[in-house]
Amino acid sequence: MTLLIALTLFVLAVFLGMELISKVPATLHTPLMSGSNAVSGITLIGALVSAGTDHSTLTTLLGFVAVVLATINVVGGFLVTGRMLSMFSSGGRKRS
């Protein structure tokens, strides 16, 4: 990727993110935040490459710790978001 293409992706994704989020009702702000937080754990795929590459002990160690931290972020983030959202929907179902 050239720098220009990378920057293009960056800017377009920022605009897209703003469009996607700006109309979310306040009720969903907490699950939205924890869910989007889980998505930011995408850095995990970089960590996997660092941990699995046979370069030096230091880079493998850094990669391993990064995999652990990012996985906590991803797995914990999606699970806890699901937990919160299940409470929202069950409340809705009981009334209707």
Added chain:
Amino acid sequence: MSAADVTSVAYLVAAILFIFGLKGLGRPRTAPRGNLLGASGMLVAILATLLDRSIVDFRVLVAGLVVGSAIGAVLAVRVQMTEMPQLVALFNGFGGGASVLVAGASFLMVVDEGLVDNQLAIAAALTALIGVVTLTGSLVAFAKLQEVLSLGGFRGQGVLRAVMAVVAVAAAVMVVVSPADTGWFWLLVGAGGLLGILGTVAIGGADMPVVIALLNAFSGLAASTAGFVLDNPLLIIAGSLVGASGVILTQIMCTSMNRSLFDVVFGSMATGGVVADADEVYGDRVTSTSAEEVAMILEVAERVVIVPGYGLAVAQAQHAVRDLMRTLNDAGVEVVFGIHPVAGRMPGHMNVLLAEAEIDYECLLDMDQVNPTFAQTDVTIVIGANDVVNPLARTDPDSPIAGMPILNVDESRTVVVIKRSLGAGFAGIPNPLFAADGTLMLFGDGKKAVLDVVAALLNS
């Protein structure tokens, strides 16, 4: 197709899933599916990455995935809903920390191979700085919210913070000028880490929603800049989507508190203005009431609005409030909740706490929805909220909270305020609402007071 092509296509699929996932999270009905789409996108991305040719040893990698999944799952299942802000802060911090380590490892590899260029060095320096500030800032926010440490500002904090910022910027410049000396990179990480601590340590509890939203934006941004280091489009896209959403939430929180981001991070509460004397405001005009009297007023009401504040969560009164709502509904009284954007410790926190108590989200109205309805409301019950219902924000341009958007509860016919005492809220100012003609004060613990009212309603 080569393995690299398969990975690229899979990353595109993952990016699309993330976009639909975030879109889904925007509506209550589609939110659970949105979350699943996001998780599927992550799974696709992980599986595609495992095809990468440069991965030669899967043992370390699997060990990391297993350990991380176990810790993440335990944290997610065990957490209480009241502790959600600190958990999200912690996860944010871990994401930021992972980005620093990924950028560090990748930077070291490229330096060893002698292939480093300015673009990569700049991206690595940015990731290190943003990521490590996210990590240590989030850990401080976690410690403060969990109340494991009572942290506060100290003398010379501002100076130290400025010094650290200069050191961090200087180190970042040196990373770019002289990338082969990797010591600069680690100096940058160290200085950035201290900067994150110094930047968050003095921020008060009321400002936590802003801090968490901001750190959320930072964790996304760190993932995005890590994408520039790794030359990975999926990291750039997903990271900036999250970064943008974090920025928007930060903006919403700042507007709701009438505070600029600068004030939250650098200043304390606005100090200007004349703070009225509490005795002068309250005098002997405060009317105290009993649970029985409140029950009598509620019985003849047609529409009741409940305004919860963080005090409700502290008193663990969510379920008691739900009982009150059901008792009133059974008696034919319409009940809705009016929720200020900063009612909890993070954006939307109060809604989650009430949803946990099985209160339908359709009954949870935000400020813009509920404010026009107060004039047609018979009784408004304020529980554990103070500054967000203080009419001084509207009427007194000299007040520290002047201009802050508030819930106009004083427009309803009767206001019942359930509160332990006449003590001030975060803003430290008296609230004329408590002494207003239509206001009755029900002093006591939030949970007990609400249960007393329910009992009185059932007995009558």
